[in-house]
Amino acid sequence: MTLNKTMTLLLAGAAVTLSASVAMAQTNLRVFVSSQHRPDVWRKAFDMYEAKNTNVKVTIETGGNTSEQQAQYLNTVMTAKDSSLDIMILDVIRPAQYAAAGWTVPFNDVLGGDAASAMKRYLPAYAEANTVDGKVVALPAFADAMFLYYRKDLLEKHGIQPPQTWDELAAAAKKVTEAEKDPNLQGLSFQGKAIEGAVCTFLLPYWSMGKQLVSDGKLSFDKETAVKSLKLWKDFVDQGVAKKNIAEVATDDTRKEFQAGNVLFAVNWSYAWGQFQGAESAVKDKVGVVKLPAVQGGQPASCLGGWEWGVSAYSNNKTEAQKFVQYLSSPEVSEFMAINAALLPQFPEVYTDADVTKAVPWFANAKPVVETAKARPVTPRYNEVSEIIRTTVNGVLAGQSTPEEGATQMEGRLRRVLR
Amino acid sequence: MATASETTLVTTHNESGTKWWTRFLDPSERTLGVLLLMPAALLLTLIIVYPVCRLIWTSFQNLSLTSGVPATFAGLENYSLMLEDPVFWETTWNTVLITLITVPGALLVGLALALMANLPFNVKWPVRLSLLIPWALPLSFAGLIFAWFFHSEYGVVNDVLRRIGIEGVIWFNSANWAFAAICLTIIWKTSSFMALIILAGLQTIPRSLYEAADVDGAGRLRQFFEITLPLLKPAIVVALIFRTITALQTFDIPFTMTRGGPGTSTATLAMYIHQNTVDFLDLGYGSALAVVMFALSMGVTAVYLRMIRAKG
Structure with missing residues (x-):
């Protein structure tokens, strides 16, 4: 072997090693984060991971400002088998659907021998929502539930306690709005637009009357209860407790109007709290939050929310992505996000952590609400179920159909989907 | 597999000392024509014929990504499901209604705009520019802008109504008002396209015809119905074909x-197709719906083409 040849070989060898180490040094992970859930704070959590794992670089992608818009985008990326996204945050209703479509990678192997016991550290509802046929299809990012926000200052001024039932709420709203004589003040704001939130709008009183929509995978629709639920909301509109164009109101409209000081009671998710305490808020330090009221004679019920981290089946960096998701779904990150972004923890013990209770004192009261919140039906065809419910709620609130007609339509259409 | 005749052909060529491909070097007119059409034909096959065939094939399948099972042949099941689906009928009816309202609407407004733009102004560009702007605006932008215009609390429409003493309506709370708002928006958005095509047609009409009509003592109205309208017919039919097909595919503005x-x-119907494929991931049913819309567009185009041929 001539010297020249040896040199060439050595150089080639060095080049291979070098490029291999470059490849090791650079795993680029692209993460889709919902824009309404503080991507700026998630970025800080990502930075902490990058600092410890110098071979990983994480880029954030955000888009859409509702759960449906984000799902539409992700559905397009996934049907195209696009490898550009490695990790995506999914609304709690979607992991089952994504797993059925084969779009996510299960975590069972990386969680070690017994995945079920690994999931036990989470709140039970999230262990359940992320497990499909024994496979862990996603890991919880944070918890959520719906709450009743109220204007502490106005209730105190009129000597009213936070309502325990929807009837009490209506009476309190009438009393305060009549006395305040402010034409901009609405009694109650909730979601009537045909968006995902309207599904919860329908289910809150329905659940409160002790009925289930799906039992053992079969539709267990109770028409009479459905009529009562739709009527409860429609009556709020007809009595002037809620505004006339409530069919135009989406989740973030409720948040904005309450934040501007134009709403007495609001049904909303936990994310609203942080915004109400923000610098631009007109209601800073005037907000109370309690569990949602019950229907007279029923149990209070809340809608289970929360978001989950899934790893794309088309990712080129599945192993690194799963490792990163395990970090994101850890008690440390949960605590960080609770303190800095007011996102509810998916771990029971984080609620009582001293730093968390100091930063967000109301989380201590939020825990029982999250623990008893009910999950929307888990089915791969959830999008169809959701569309049926939300368009009906929207139609009834707009006065297009009566609660009776709405419930009949809903039942007929749901039967076709959930046979 | 070479057939006997091909073999003979190659042999004869070889015998005469030329290769088979040499005729492409000095092609006959016919061969040249075929050669030049090839790239376009191949491209069209790839981007139109193949997807359409694939769509029709998918429409006969049970293919839902949420079912977790592979596609199976379903025959006409998707189509029979459609017949029982009230939402299919409702969305189809809405599509037809939008077409029936907005196509003539846009034609009338577009004709008026074109006639105005054709008036002998000294400065033509402001008129032409204002004609172009709605046409150049993306459909979804127009939809979002008008959604704000018609918003019951913050919208400019209700504000203007309130100022002149009329209590506005909650537009999107009522099927009829929402429908009216959508149709108005579509007419606003599409009449400038109609106007542009009609304006082009107007400018091909010789001045001399009007001068002769003046001499003969025909009034303005008579001139319009006897000269302008008949000579505009080809331009109007072209505009109608384009507009009708896009009206049948209405998606962006209501969405x-x-x-x-x-x-x-x-x-x-287009929104329902989008919902079934993108939201519900039911590609089989979504494809069947798309086939129906495709057939509808083809049918309307055929009717128009026949009209042109009959007149032509």
């Missing part, structure tokens, strides 16, 4: 303005 609400009262 951005109402998302089909209240309920499903303003949803169109």
Whole structure:
């Protein structure tokens, strides 16, 4: 072997090693984060991971400002088998659907021998929502539930306690709005637009009357209860407790109007709290939050929310992505996000952590609400179920159909989907 | 597999000392024609014929990504499901209604705009520019802008109505008002396209015809109906074909303005296709719906083409 040849070989060898180490040094992970859930704070959590794992670089992608818009985008990326996204945050209703479509990678192997016991550290509802046929299809990012926000200052001024039932709420709203004589003040704001939130709008009183929509995978629709639920909301509109164009109101409209000081009671998710305490808020330090009221004679019920981290089946960096998701779904990150972004923890013990209770004192009261919140039906065809419910709620609130007609339509259409 | 005749052909060529491909070097007119059409034909096959065939094939399959099972042949099941699906009928009816209202609407407004733009102004560009702007605006932008215009609390429409003493309506709370708002927006958006084509047609009409009519003592109105309108007919038919087909495919404006609400009262067939494929991931049923819309567009085009041929 001539010297020249040896040199060439050595150089080639060095080049291979070098490029291999470059490849090791650079795993680029692209993460889709919902824009309404503080991507700026998630970025800080990502930075902490990058600092410890110098071979990983994480880029954030955000888009859409509702759960449906984000799902539409992700559905397009996934049907195209696009490898550009490695990790995506999914609304709690979607992991089952994504797993059925084969779009996510299960975590069972990386969680070690017994995945079920690994999931036990989470709140039970999230262990359940992320497990499909024994496979862990996603890991919880944070918890959520719906709450009743109220204007502490106005209730105190009129000597009213936070309502325990929807009837009490209506009476309190009438009393305060009549006395305040402010034409901009609405009694109650909730979601009537045909968006995902309207599904919860329908289910809150329905659940409160002790009925289930799906039992053992079969539709267990109770028409009479459905009529009562739709009527409860429609009556709020007809009595002037809620505004006339409530069919135009989406989740973030409720948040904005309450934040501007134009709403007495609001049904909303936990994310609203942080915004109400923000610098631009007109209601800073005037907000109370309690569990949602019950229907007279029923149990209070809340809608289970929360978001989950899934790893794309088309990712080129599945192993690194799963490792990163395990970090994101850890008690440390949960605590960080609770303190800095007011996102509810998916771990029971984080609620009582001293730093968390100091930063967000109301989380201590939020825990029982999250623990008893009910999950929307888990089915791969959830999008169809959701569309049926939300368009009906929207139609009834707009006065297009009566609660009776709405419930009949809903039942007929749901039967076709959930046979 | 070479057939006997091909073999003979190659042999004869070889015998005469030329290769088979040499005729492409000095092609006959016919061969040249075929050669030049090839790239376009191949491209069209790839991007139109193949997807359409694939769509029709998918429409005969049970293919839902949420079912977790592989596709199976379903025969006409998707089509029979469609017949029983009230939302299919509602969205189809909405689509037809939008077409029936907005196509003539845009034609009338467009004709008026074109006639105005054709008036002998000294400065023509402001008129032409204002004609172009609605046409150049993306459909979804127009939808989002008008959604704000018609918003019951913050919208400019209700504000103007309030100022002149009329209590506005909650536009998107009622099927009829929401439908009216959508149709108005579509007419606003599409009449400038009509106007542009008609304006082009207007400018081909010789001045001399009007001068002769003046001499003969025909009034303005008579001139319009006897000269302008008949000579504009080809331009109008072309504009109508384009507009009708895009009207049957209406998606962007109702999608951005109402998302089909209240309920499903303003949803169109194109929106229902999008919902079934992108939201519900039911590609089989979505494809069947798309085949129906494709057939509808083809049918309308055929009718128009026949009209042109009969007149032509």
